[in-house]
Amino acid sequence: MNSNGNGSNNEQAVKTILNRITINDVAKHANTTKSTVSRVLNNSPLVNPKTKEKVLEAIRVLGYTPSTTARSLKSGKNHVLGLVVSQQQISEVIMNPNYPAIIKAISERAQSEGYHILLITSAGVEYQTYDGILTSHAVDGFIVLGATIDDPLNEVLDSANIPYVFNMKYSRARDDCYVSFDDFEGGYIAAKYLLDLGHTDIKLVVGDIRGKVLTHNLQRISGFKKALEEYSVSFNESMVLRTPGDMESSYNFISNLFNHEKPSALLLSNEVTSIAALNALIDKGFHVPNDVSLVAFGYPEFFRNTRPSLTTVGQDTIWQGNHLVDMLLQRIQEHKNTPPPLIRKPELIIRESTRKL
Numbered sequence: 311m312n313s314n315g316n317g318s319n320n321e322q323a324v325k326t327i328l329n330r331i332t333i334n335d336v337a338k339h340a341n342t343t344k345s346t347v348s349r350v351l352n353n354s355p356l357v358n359p360k361t362k363e364k365v366l367e368a369i370r371v372l373g374y375t376p377s378t379t380a381r382s383l384k385s386g387k388n389h390v391l392g393l394v395v396s397q398q399q400i401s402e403v404i405m406n407p408n409y410p411a412i413i414k415a416i417s418e419r420a421q422s423e424g425y426h427i428l429l430i431t432s433a434g435v436e437y438q439t440y441d442g443i444l445t446s447h448a449v450d451g452f453i454v455l456g457a458t459i460d461d462p463l464n465e466v467l468d469s470a471n472i473p474y475v476f477n478m479k480y481s482r483a484r485d486d487c488y489v490s491f492d493d494f495e496g497g498y499i500a501a502k503y504l505l506d507l508g509h510t511d512i513k514l515v516v517g518d519i520r521g522k523v524l525t526h527n528l529q530r531i532s533g534f535k536k537a538l539e540e541y542s543v544s545f546n547e548s549m550v551l552r553t554p555g556d557m558e559s560s561y562n563f564i565s566n567l568f569n570h571e572k573p574s575a576l577l578l579s580n581e582v583t584s585i586a587a588l589n590a591l592i593d594k595g596f597h598v599p600n601d602v603s604l605v606a607f608g609y610p611e612f613f614r615n616t617r618p619s620l621t622t623v624g625q626d627t628i629w630q631g632n633h634l635v636d637m638l639l640q641r642i643q644e645h646k647n648t649p650p651p652l653i654r655k656p657e658l659i660i661r662e663s664t665r666k667l
Contacts, residue, residue: 331374339368352424391420391638392449394430395456406581407612408627409455412477415631416453423639425450451638453477473641475634479525479651487641489633489652493526496623496656497533500577500605503621503658505541508667509575509603513567515587516579517555527579530607534577553583560586568594574667575603581612584620603664610659618662625656 333351337344342361349357350365357365368374393416395409417427428449451473464486467474476488497514504512514534516527523531531550538545553563560583564576568591578584584606591598598604598618606613610624633652640649 331372333374335372336365336368336374339372340364348424353422354424355422388448388450389425390428390449391416391425391635392428392430392452394452394454408581408609408625411609411611411627412455412631412634415628416635419632419635423635425635425639451475451642453634453638473638475638475641477630477634487637487649487651489630489637490526490654491625491630491656492653493529493656494533494536496607497530497577498537499533499656499658500530500607500623501534501537502540503660504575504577504603504605504664505537505543507575507603507664510541510543511573512575512577513549513551513573514577514579515551515553515560515564515583517583518552519555523552530577530579555580555582557582557586561590564590565594568596573602575605575664578604578606581606581608584608584613585616588616588620599663599665605664607656610657613659613661616663621661621664622659623656624659626654629654 333344333347337347340347340361342365346357346361347365350362350369393413413427413429420427430452449472452467452475454474454476456477464474464476464480474487476486476490478490478493479488480486501512501514514531516523516530534550535545538549551563551567553560564587567573576587578587584604587604588598591602591604596602604620605623606620607623608625609627610622613620613622637649637652641647
Protein backbone atom coordinates (compact mmCIF):
# COMPACT_ATOMS: atom_id res chain seq x y z
CA MET A 311 0.00 0.00 0.00
CA ASN A 312 1.22 3.51 -0.82
CA SER A 313 2.81 5.07 2.24
CA ASN A 314 1.28 8.49 1.56
CA GLY A 315 -2.21 7.18 2.28
CA ASN A 316 -3.57 7.37 -1.26
CA GLY A 317 -4.12 3.63 -1.33
CA SER A 318 -6.30 3.81 1.77
CA ASN A 319 -8.30 6.69 0.28
CA ASN A 320 -8.82 4.74 -2.94
CA GLU A 321 -10.02 1.68 -1.03
CA GLN A 322 -12.49 3.82 0.90
CA ALA A 323 -13.75 5.36 -2.36
CA VAL A 324 -14.33 1.86 -3.79
CA LYS A 325 -16.21 0.88 -0.65
CA THR A 326 -18.34 3.98 -0.95
CA ILE A 327 -19.36 3.01 -4.48
CA LEU A 328 -19.86 -0.70 -3.79
CA ASN A 329 -21.57 -0.36 -0.44
CA ARG A 330 -23.56 2.77 -1.43
CA ILE A 331 -22.95 4.54 1.83
CA THR A 332 -26.08 6.47 2.68
CA ILE A 333 -27.10 9.33 4.91
CA ASN A 334 -28.42 6.65 7.31
CA ASP A 335 -24.91 5.24 7.67
CA VAL A 336 -23.56 8.69 8.50
CA ALA A 337 -26.32 9.27 11.06
CA LYS A 338 -25.63 5.92 12.77
CA HIS A 339 -21.89 6.52 12.85
CA ALA A 340 -22.37 10.00 14.37
CA ASN A 341 -25.11 8.73 16.72
CA THR A 342 -27.59 11.33 15.47
CA THR A 343 -30.59 11.62 13.13
CA LYS A 344 -30.87 11.83 9.34
CA SER A 345 -32.39 15.30 9.57
CA THR A 346 -29.38 16.52 11.58
CA VAL A 347 -27.01 15.14 8.96
CA SER A 348 -29.05 16.91 6.26
CA ARG A 349 -28.78 20.18 8.14
CA VAL A 350 -25.00 19.77 8.37
CA LEU A 351 -24.80 19.01 4.64
CA ASN A 352 -26.84 22.14 3.96
CA ASN A 353 -24.62 24.20 6.28
CA SER A 354 -27.59 25.16 8.44
CA PRO A 355 -26.73 27.39 11.44
CA LEU A 356 -29.22 25.45 13.59
CA VAL A 357 -26.86 22.55 14.36
CA ASN A 358 -24.90 22.44 17.63
CA PRO A 359 -21.15 22.89 16.84
CA LYS A 360 -20.15 19.67 18.65
CA THR A 361 -22.81 17.67 16.81
CA LYS A 362 -21.73 19.22 13.51
CA GLU A 363 -18.13 18.18 14.23
CA LYS A 364 -19.25 14.57 14.89
CA VAL A 365 -21.22 14.47 11.63
CA LEU A 366 -18.35 15.90 9.58
CA GLU A 367 -15.99 13.35 11.12
CA ALA A 368 -18.42 10.53 10.22
CA ILE A 369 -18.62 11.85 6.64
CA ARG A 370 -14.82 11.90 6.43
CA VAL A 371 -14.35 8.43 7.91
CA LEU A 372 -17.04 6.80 5.78
CA GLY A 373 -16.15 8.72 2.64
CA TYR A 374 -19.77 9.73 2.14
CA THR A 375 -20.52 11.99 -0.84
CA PRO A 376 -24.09 13.32 -1.09
CA SER A 377 -25.67 13.06 -4.52
CA THR A 378 -27.31 16.32 -5.50
CA THR A 379 -29.13 14.63 -8.35
CA ALA A 380 -30.47 11.90 -6.08
CA ARG A 381 -31.62 14.46 -3.53
CA SER A 382 -33.41 16.44 -6.24
CA LEU A 383 -35.15 13.37 -7.63
CA LYS A 384 -36.22 12.20 -4.18
CA SER A 385 -37.50 15.58 -3.01
CA GLY A 386 -38.79 16.87 -6.33
CA LYS A 387 -36.70 20.00 -5.71
CA ASN A 388 -33.63 21.36 -7.44
CA HIS A 389 -32.47 23.45 -4.47
CA VAL A 390 -32.19 26.47 -6.75
CA LEU A 391 -34.00 29.78 -6.22
CA GLY A 392 -34.48 32.22 -9.09
CA LEU A 393 -33.63 35.83 -8.32
CA VAL A 394 -35.46 38.01 -10.86
CA VAL A 395 -34.33 41.59 -11.51
CA SER A 396 -36.31 43.71 -13.96
CA GLN A 397 -34.42 44.81 -17.06
CA GLN A 398 -34.93 48.51 -16.40
CA GLN A 399 -33.22 48.09 -13.01
CA ILE A 400 -30.41 45.70 -13.93
CA SER A 401 -27.95 48.62 -14.07
CA GLU A 402 -28.81 49.34 -10.44
CA VAL A 403 -27.38 45.95 -9.47
CA ILE A 404 -24.06 47.59 -10.25
CA MET A 405 -24.78 51.24 -9.40
CA ASN A 406 -27.17 51.09 -6.45
CA PRO A 407 -25.50 49.91 -3.21
CA ASN A 408 -28.79 48.48 -1.95
CA TYR A 409 -28.81 45.76 -4.61
CA PRO A 410 -25.39 44.20 -3.85
CA ALA A 411 -26.30 44.28 -0.15
CA ILE A 412 -29.67 42.53 -0.58
CA ILE A 413 -28.31 40.02 -3.12
CA LYS A 414 -25.49 39.16 -0.71
CA ALA A 415 -27.99 38.68 2.13
CA ILE A 416 -30.26 36.52 -0.05
CA SER A 417 -27.36 34.40 -1.32
CA GLU A 418 -25.91 33.77 2.14
CA ARG A 419 -29.29 32.88 3.62
CA ALA A 420 -30.12 30.57 0.71
CA GLN A 421 -26.76 28.83 1.00
CA SER A 422 -27.27 28.28 4.72
CA GLU A 423 -30.48 26.42 3.84
CA GLY A 424 -28.86 24.33 1.08
CA TYR A 425 -30.02 26.38 -1.92
CA HIS A 426 -28.22 28.09 -4.79
CA ILE A 427 -29.24 31.36 -6.47
CA LEU A 428 -29.86 31.76 -10.21
CA LEU A 429 -29.93 35.42 -11.34
CA ILE A 430 -32.50 36.15 -14.06
CA THR A 431 -33.42 39.41 -15.79
CA SER A 432 -36.92 40.08 -17.07
CA ALA A 433 -37.65 42.40 -19.98
CA GLY A 434 -40.74 44.23 -18.77
CA VAL A 435 -43.82 42.08 -19.37
CA GLU A 436 -42.05 39.97 -22.03
CA TYR A 437 -41.13 36.98 -19.94
CA GLN A 438 -39.68 34.82 -22.71
CA THR A 439 -36.33 35.49 -21.04
CA TYR A 440 -37.08 32.88 -18.43
CA ASP A 441 -40.05 30.98 -19.89
CA GLY A 442 -37.79 27.97 -20.36
CA ILE A 443 -36.84 28.09 -16.70
CA LEU A 444 -40.50 28.05 -15.71
CA THR A 445 -41.51 25.20 -18.02
CA SER A 446 -38.51 23.02 -17.18
CA HIS A 447 -38.94 23.68 -13.43
CA ALA A 448 -35.21 24.39 -13.14
CA VAL A 449 -35.89 26.47 -10.03
CA ASP A 450 -38.05 25.83 -6.98
CA GLY A 451 -39.29 29.40 -6.66
CA PHE A 452 -38.63 33.05 -7.43
CA ILE A 453 -37.59 36.13 -5.45
CA VAL A 454 -38.58 39.15 -7.55
CA LEU A 455 -36.74 42.47 -7.19
CA GLY A 456 -37.85 45.61 -8.97
CA ALA A 457 -41.00 44.68 -10.90
CA THR A 458 -43.12 47.64 -12.01
CA ILE A 459 -46.48 48.48 -10.51
CA ASP A 460 -49.29 46.05 -11.36
CA ASP A 461 -46.76 43.89 -13.22
CA PRO A 462 -48.51 40.65 -14.40
CA LEU A 463 -45.57 38.48 -13.32
CA ASN A 464 -47.56 37.13 -10.37
CA GLU A 465 -50.21 35.84 -12.80
CA VAL A 466 -47.54 34.10 -14.90
CA LEU A 467 -46.05 32.46 -11.82
CA ASP A 468 -49.46 31.49 -10.42
CA SER A 469 -50.34 29.83 -13.74
CA ALA A 470 -47.06 27.91 -13.70
CA ASN A 471 -47.69 26.87 -10.09
CA ILE A 472 -44.32 28.33 -9.06
CA PRO A 473 -43.91 29.84 -5.55
CA TYR A 474 -42.67 33.44 -5.44
CA VAL A 475 -42.13 36.43 -3.18
CA PHE A 476 -41.65 40.15 -3.93
CA ASN A 477 -39.38 42.67 -2.21
CA MET A 478 -42.24 45.19 -1.99
CA LYS A 479 -45.94 45.51 -2.73
CA TYR A 480 -46.41 45.82 -6.48
CA SER A 481 -50.10 45.19 -7.02
CA ARG A 482 -52.73 47.60 -5.75
CA ALA A 483 -55.39 44.95 -6.41
CA ARG A 484 -53.73 42.03 -4.60
CA ASP A 485 -51.87 41.53 -1.37
CA ASP A 486 -49.23 39.13 -2.67
CA CYS A 487 -46.43 37.68 -0.59
CA TYR A 488 -43.77 40.29 0.00
CA VAL A 489 -41.17 41.39 2.55
CA SER A 490 -40.76 45.14 2.74
CA PHE A 491 -40.81 48.26 4.86
CA ASP A 492 -43.55 50.58 6.05
CA ASP A 493 -43.11 53.24 3.37
CA PHE A 494 -46.07 55.28 4.59
CA GLU A 495 -44.29 55.58 7.94
CA GLY A 496 -41.03 56.36 6.13
CA GLY A 497 -42.54 59.28 4.24
CA TYR A 498 -44.25 60.50 7.40
CA ILE A 499 -41.23 60.45 9.74
CA ALA A 500 -38.95 62.05 7.14
CA ALA A 501 -41.36 64.92 6.47
CA LYS A 502 -42.16 65.37 10.17
CA TYR A 503 -38.46 65.62 11.00
CA LEU A 504 -37.94 68.36 8.41
CA LEU A 505 -41.07 70.21 9.54
CA ASP A 506 -39.79 70.07 13.14
CA LEU A 507 -36.60 71.75 11.87
CA GLY A 508 -38.71 74.57 10.39
CA HIS A 509 -38.70 73.51 6.73
CA THR A 510 -41.91 74.03 4.77
CA ASP A 511 -40.53 74.38 1.22
CA ILE A 512 -39.86 70.66 0.81
CA LYS A 513 -39.64 68.62 -2.40
CA LEU A 514 -40.15 64.85 -2.40
CA VAL A 515 -38.23 63.38 -5.35
CA VAL A 516 -39.44 59.92 -6.43
CA GLY A 517 -38.41 57.54 -9.20
CA ASP A 518 -40.38 57.23 -12.41
CA ILE A 519 -40.33 53.76 -14.02
CA ARG A 520 -41.82 53.68 -17.51
CA GLY A 521 -44.10 56.56 -16.60
CA LYS A 522 -45.29 54.99 -13.35
CA VAL A 523 -44.54 55.56 -9.69
CA LEU A 524 -43.97 52.33 -7.76
CA THR A 525 -46.30 51.47 -4.89
CA HIS A 526 -43.67 52.09 -2.21
CA ASN A 527 -43.24 55.68 -3.42
CA LEU A 528 -47.01 56.19 -3.54
CA GLN A 529 -47.03 55.16 0.12
CA ARG A 530 -44.24 57.61 0.92
CA ILE A 531 -46.20 60.38 -0.77
CA SER A 532 -49.21 59.54 1.41
CA GLY A 533 -47.06 59.65 4.57
CA PHE A 534 -45.55 62.95 3.39
CA LYS A 535 -49.04 64.43 2.96
CA LYS A 536 -50.10 63.28 6.43
CA ALA A 537 -47.16 65.07 8.07
CA LEU A 538 -47.90 68.28 6.14
CA GLU A 539 -51.54 68.10 7.22
CA GLU A 540 -50.59 67.72 10.88
CA TYR A 541 -48.42 70.83 10.64
CA SER A 542 -51.09 72.78 8.71
CA VAL A 543 -48.83 73.09 5.67
CA SER A 544 -50.79 73.04 2.42
CA PHE A 545 -49.86 70.31 -0.03
CA ASN A 546 -49.66 70.96 -3.74
CA GLU A 547 -48.66 68.61 -6.55
CA SER A 548 -45.47 70.59 -7.30
CA MET A 549 -44.06 69.31 -3.99
CA VAL A 550 -43.70 65.80 -5.50
CA LEU A 551 -41.18 65.55 -8.35
CA ARG A 552 -40.70 62.53 -10.61
CA THR A 553 -37.40 61.63 -12.22
CA PRO A 554 -35.90 58.54 -13.89
CA GLY A 555 -33.75 56.77 -11.33
CA ASP A 556 -30.46 56.64 -13.24
CA MET A 557 -27.52 58.79 -12.15
CA GLU A 558 -27.27 61.08 -15.18
CA SER A 559 -31.00 61.83 -15.42
CA SER A 560 -31.27 62.50 -11.70
CA TYR A 561 -28.20 64.77 -11.76
CA ASN A 562 -29.61 66.82 -14.64
CA PHE A 563 -33.05 66.94 -13.03
CA ILE A 564 -31.78 68.35 -9.71
CA SER A 565 -29.43 70.75 -11.49
CA ASN A 566 -32.30 72.11 -13.60
CA LEU A 567 -34.59 72.34 -10.55
CA PHE A 568 -32.14 74.66 -8.76
CA ASN A 569 -31.86 76.87 -11.81
CA HIS A 570 -35.33 78.27 -11.08
CA GLU A 571 -36.24 77.09 -7.55
CA LYS A 572 -34.40 76.86 -4.25
CA PRO A 573 -36.35 74.59 -1.89
CA SER A 574 -34.91 74.44 1.60
CA ALA A 575 -35.07 70.61 1.78
CA LEU A 576 -35.20 67.54 -0.45
CA LEU A 577 -36.50 64.06 0.33
CA LEU A 578 -34.79 61.63 -2.07
CA SER A 579 -36.31 58.24 -2.85
CA ASN A 580 -33.22 56.06 -3.41
CA GLU A 581 -29.45 55.83 -3.19
CA VAL A 582 -28.66 56.74 -6.82
CA THR A 583 -30.92 59.81 -6.86
CA SER A 584 -29.49 60.91 -3.51
CA ILE A 585 -25.87 60.80 -4.72
CA ALA A 586 -26.83 62.50 -7.98
CA ALA A 587 -28.55 65.29 -6.03
CA LEU A 588 -25.59 65.73 -3.68
CA ASN A 589 -23.19 65.97 -6.65
CA ALA A 590 -25.43 68.37 -8.59
CA LEU A 591 -25.81 70.71 -5.61
CA ILE A 592 -22.08 70.77 -4.88
CA ASP A 593 -21.29 71.44 -8.55
CA LYS A 594 -23.73 74.36 -8.55
CA GLY A 595 -22.06 75.86 -5.49
CA PHE A 596 -24.71 74.97 -2.90
CA HIS A 597 -23.67 73.85 0.56
CA VAL A 598 -25.39 70.93 2.28
CA PRO A 599 -26.95 71.52 4.81
CA ASN A 600 -26.43 75.31 5.06
CA ASP A 601 -28.26 76.02 1.79
CA VAL A 602 -30.40 72.92 1.48
CA SER A 603 -31.10 69.93 3.75
CA LEU A 604 -31.17 66.41 2.31
CA VAL A 605 -32.90 63.27 3.62
CA ALA A 606 -32.35 60.01 1.72
CA PHE A 607 -34.28 56.73 1.68
CA GLY A 608 -32.26 53.52 1.48
CA TYR A 609 -29.32 51.50 2.71
CA PRO A 610 -28.07 53.34 5.83
CA GLU A 611 -24.49 52.06 5.88
CA PHE A 612 -23.85 53.48 2.42
CA PHE A 613 -24.96 56.99 3.38
CA ARG A 614 -22.64 56.95 6.38
CA ASN A 615 -19.73 57.32 3.93
CA THR A 616 -20.96 60.31 1.88
CA ARG A 617 -19.68 63.82 2.55
CA PRO A 618 -21.59 65.13 4.30
CA SER A 619 -23.06 61.91 5.65
CA LEU A 620 -26.75 61.86 4.73
CA THR A 621 -29.64 61.78 7.16
CA THR A 622 -31.43 58.57 6.18
CA VAL A 623 -34.75 56.77 6.41
CA GLY A 624 -32.89 53.51 6.90
CA GLN A 625 -33.99 50.10 5.62
CA ASP A 626 -32.46 46.94 7.09
CA THR A 627 -31.44 45.18 3.88
CA ILE A 628 -29.98 42.13 5.62
CA TRP A 629 -33.23 41.56 7.51
CA GLN A 630 -35.17 41.86 4.25
CA GLY A 631 -32.91 39.48 2.33
CA ASN A 632 -33.05 36.84 5.05
CA HIS A 633 -36.84 36.98 5.32
CA LEU A 634 -37.36 36.93 1.55
CA VAL A 635 -35.59 33.56 1.48
CA ASP A 636 -37.45 32.31 4.57
CA MET A 637 -40.85 33.28 3.16
CA LEU A 638 -40.11 31.67 -0.20
CA LEU A 639 -38.94 28.43 1.43
CA GLN A 640 -42.14 28.44 3.49
CA ARG A 641 -44.16 28.71 0.28
CA ILE A 642 -42.13 25.92 -1.33
CA GLN A 643 -42.62 23.59 1.62
CA GLU A 644 -46.29 24.47 2.18
CA HIS A 645 -47.32 24.96 -1.43
CA LYS A 646 -50.90 26.06 -0.81
CA ASN A 647 -49.99 28.35 2.05
CA THR A 648 -49.83 32.07 1.28
CA PRO A 649 -48.08 33.81 4.17
CA PRO A 650 -49.12 37.41 4.86
CA PRO A 651 -46.78 40.27 3.95
CA LEU A 652 -43.96 40.97 6.38
CA ILE A 653 -43.50 44.71 6.91
CA ARG A 654 -40.92 46.43 9.10
CA LYS A 655 -40.85 49.99 10.43
CA PRO A 656 -38.02 52.13 8.99
CA GLU A 657 -35.59 54.02 11.22
CA LEU A 658 -34.72 57.71 10.91
CA ILE A 659 -30.94 58.06 11.23
CA ILE A 660 -29.95 61.69 11.75
CA ARG A 661 -26.55 62.66 10.34
CA GLU A 662 -24.88 65.76 8.87
CA SER A 663 -27.08 66.69 5.89
CA THR A 664 -29.92 68.43 7.74
CA ARG A 665 -30.14 71.57 9.87
CA LYS A 666 -32.67 73.67 11.72
CA LEU A 667 -33.85 76.87 9.98
